[in-house]
Amino acid sequence: MPAPLxxxxxxxxxxxxxxxxRRPSLLGRLLRLLVVSGLATGLVLLLMAGPxxxxxxxxxxxxxxxxxxxxxxxxxxxxxxxxxxxxxVAISSGLRxxxxxxxxxxxxxxxxxxxxxxxxxxxxxxxxxLQRQLFFDVKAERNQSARDRALVSAPPGFxxxxxxxxxxxxxxxxxxxxxxxxxxxxxxxxxxxAHAHRFHFQxxxxxxxxxxxxxxxxxxxxxGSTEALRLFEPAQRLAR
Numbered sequence: 001m002p003a004p005l006x007x008x009x010x011x012x013x014x015x016x017x018x019x020x021x022r023r024p025s026l027l028g029r030l031l032r033l034l035v036v037s038g039l040a041t042g043l044v045l046l047l048m049a050g051p052x053x054x055x056x057x058x059x060x061x062x063x064x065x066x067x068x069x070x071x072x073x074x075x076x077x078x079x080x081x082x083x084x085x086x087x088x089v090a091i092s093s094g095l096r097x098x099x100x101x102x103x104x105x106x107x108x109x110x111x112x113x114x115x116x117x118x119x120x121x122x123x124x125x126x127x128x129x130l131q132r133q134l135f136f137d138v139k140a141e142r143n144q145s146a147r148d149r150a151l152v153s154a155p156p157g158f159x160x161x162x163x164x165x166x167x168x169x170x171x172x173x174x175x176x177x178x179x180x181x182x183x184x185x186x187x188x189x190x191x192x193x194a195h196a197h198r199f200h201f202q203x204x205x206x207x208x209x210x211x212x213x214x215x216x217x218x219x220x221x222x223x224g225s226t227e228a229l230r231l232f233e234p235a236q237r238l239a240r
Contacts, residue, residue, distance in 0.1 A: 135154070200222055
């Protein structure tokens, strides 16, 4: 007689009966609950980490409670580094610019003079320490809020002047219009509006600008180098 198959040694009733799933023990259910709840808690903490870090991080400017916006601006102004001193050259007594901007500015002044317009530089490179004085000292003297002060002057670390690529210009024949919106009615401004782009200078804060900074027809920045384009790209992107 042939040997029976292995399966034939098990009674039919037992072979056809499906196995019942084992219920997890109480300890197993508790462990699973702890794992699930732990994952949920971790997810909540991860989502909260960004806002928590934002409010735990000290404000970017000492003495100023304002914080950065989502695009990195402070009271409307983008952050800018201070240009290394070795890259600055004199353009007139007490005034310096980054060398590429200085060369372009001097060429622009000569072209304007040939057309009978005398462009005068009122302000050029400003160190972080000087910008700090202009912001906080004048703010205190005029009893201005930080937001009001930022409409006309950037906080330290957020001024285009610190890059050595920005200048405030005036009309030498009409000094009463210096650092005034009335500058846009001078021959100097009309000349700049028509010719400044040839020398890679751009008006930083036109009327109704997207940064929310006050209209400054006298403030122009140089965008004629790769480094300048990189620094001012966020402002250009916002303006588009």
